[in-house]
Amino acid sequence: MLSDARERMLRRAARDILPGMTVNLGIGLPTQVLHHVDRTMAICLHSENGIAGVGPQLSPEEADRNLIDAGGAYVSPIAGTSYFDSAVSFAIVRSGRLDLTLLGAFEVAGNGDLANWIIPGRFSPGVGGAIELAQKARRVGVLTTHTDKRGNPKILERCTLPLTAAACVNRIYSDMAVCDVTPEGLRLTEIAEGVDLQDVIDATGTTLIVPDGPLPTF
Amino acid sequence: MLSDARERMLRRAARDILPGMTVNLGIGLPTQVLHHVDRTMAICLHSENGIAGVGPQLSPEEADRNLIDAGGAYVSPIAGTSYFDSAVSFAIVRSGRLDLTLLGAFEVAGNGDLANWIIPGRFSPGVGGAIELAQKARRVGVLTTHTDKRGNPKILERCTLPLTAAACVNRIYSDMAVCDVTPEGLRLTEIAEGVDLQDVIDATGTTLIVPDGPLPTF
């Protein structure tokens, strides 16, 4: 993925983080969405290892050895931060207090199914907290390249890999487009600037509902 | 019950509170056992409403309005006291951290059954925390008069009232005797000073195993 396409995707996802939200950003790409969020906006960042109110990342030199996020990065507290045990942390997740989570994907399907934790025989480091985030956040956004490194679609009719959670995804942010999971199917809602509609359709492994008229760009 | 018989019973029960124990004393008579425990002995008193390390009772004038025990008495903290929520409080109880609880009884049976929370049609204020204390403390002692106000035995072959917990009682402290629940039945182990053995047998509603030889007194 080109660096500017990646930044554009991150920036677009950041626009869906709204004031007052409690948000969990998955390890990897989703964590970087934070760089595009207005720092004056009042939101609460949650981390699975027991933090509400995750502050900016710190270098190892300035770090508190007891304060990492779920991805292992050194982070800082802000005014209003709280710490709690892992049972309380997932109580926040499962009881519906997460307004939004953004996650990565190996595969995501038009029906909202998500596969992002195991590739049988090749990659199975364990499920971590992904299942509960995917199944219980009020909104689930997926950040992914539209295709894998070999050009095969990652957005499919049905996932082929074991599911993280079924019918959990609300919105997909890719380098090419924004798509919403709807009862009618996967709807194309925005297209990346300079990207051709037919290329999006060709890169998608399931039928896309394309609205009439010009698509908003991002 | 005569006041000195009552004090003798409390003093005898206090002797079974040993250094290092975590103990819960039920509301009413059991709470008063504490007056007979050596104040220098290292024990941890637990209260259901979320205290480990209950300290001496205070008058309303010197009380902290936020610090009562489960019986509603104002109490004080001591060095090493901790407070916690009601779920953690009963986690201590149910996970077997209570070495001993002393409880009152409407009826107690030779098989260790205890009834102390409801008299159908007459008295049913709710069960409170008694079931969990009775069922899960490592040792359960019952403090009771040997007979009720009309002279009927409270120690029975089988309880007639709804049970608090089945087969939970290890030892009964009464104004007349100390009895242990054993696999063979209820064994008389000590007799109050000046009380006649035949009177104890007559006041007991179930068969007592009486050991050969002289009985220790208390």
Added chain:
Amino acid sequence: MAMPDKSADIGSAIARIHDGASVMLGGFGVPGTPFCLIEELVRQGPKNLTIIKNDANEMGMGVDWLLENGQVSKLVASHIGLNARAIAMMNDGALSVEFVAQGILAERIRIAGAGLLGFVTDIGMGTPLAEGKQQVSVNGVTGILEPALKADFALVHAETADTFGNLFYAAAARNFNPLMAMAAHCTIAEAETIVDQGRIKPENVHTPGPFVDQLVTLKQLPEVYGVVRR
């Protein structure tokens, strides 16, 4: 970076509570009971409430105000022995009472707050409390299936809160408050003192702010908070 502000006025916070709502009330006896929120609930007067609280307080305070005002159709509690009105109403059939063992009540609330469906326990096996309940075997041990206990609202009392809704409870006033704050669709907290964000040490927060929806400051503490009548 900043955190959201949950500050609200007591009238609009309580106005959310509708006829027929289920309402959890923190507190074990006096400590931790949100008397001011209850007083406002009496003033606004929604009816047919299901009240979930450890106890029924004593006559003339807290839950008793709601009972006297005829707002409660059902009470879920571990005991009501200190409130003669509650006992009389139960015996007259004017009030439906569900008794739950104290620790099981706490756990049913906490399990709801943890987003789970229920739990299995051997507590109460062989007693009247097991009657009519579904039994389940876990690794060969049979227990009672206790369902999660949720509510539409939780009213809780904290000693200190920051404006994000991080709560700190004093001494034995904690009791059911943190559990109920987790288990309701909407949690309304009253606090004796509200401080700026960052003034409560992050390790010392008892209820993390994400569980709190509405935060009400108590301008002065009525006498009921400091009195135990016997």
Added chain:
Amino acid sequence: MAMPDKSADIGSAIARIHDGASVMLGGFGVPGTPFCLIEELVRQGPKNLTIIKNDANEMGMGVDWLLENGQVSKLVASHIGLNARAIAMMNDGALSVEFVAQGILAERIRIAGAGLLGFVTDIGMGTPLAEGKQQVSVNGVTGILEPALKADFALVHAETADTFGNLFYAAAARNFNPLMAMAAHCTIAEAETIVDQGRIKPENVHTPGPFVDQLVTLKQLPEVYGVVRR
């Protein structure tokens, strides 16, 4: 009135851990991992351990010492992605690994610590994690029955402890520690600082002393506590 003293020396505390024991280890990554207790466990060398920990640490620290020393027959964890040895041993069949979703792992431990048999959750329904598990219906909703997860021993790391075993954890070093302290037959805590009883404010205690059996002071903190290798 005084409270019991749980102080112990590290050698005799760890000597209780026998071949075939199940041992919970606190920590999420480095923070909260009881490295000194693990080091002593390696020195004493009991075998065929079942280790329960959120993760397998990284190569060269914590759980990895036990793996390298051949002491672990089974690992229960939510992920082991940062430890190539653990993954290799799993793939070679040298190590049996049970993966549990992170919050479900936390809750299975907590439920054991609460003296309950299990709980019911809809987490994992329709995914491979539901396969082969007993399902139960609660008020018409079907979920998975997850059994309580107990252990013979829990090794936990606290920042501060008093001699009764009241524990206080720093920042994100809390994680699984308070849950595991509840769930083991014998809980052994190491603390960076041990203070007199009464020095931790009763409201600020994270793990109440009744859960702690043996308390070990760390005389100096090895470098591993302050290092994250990547």
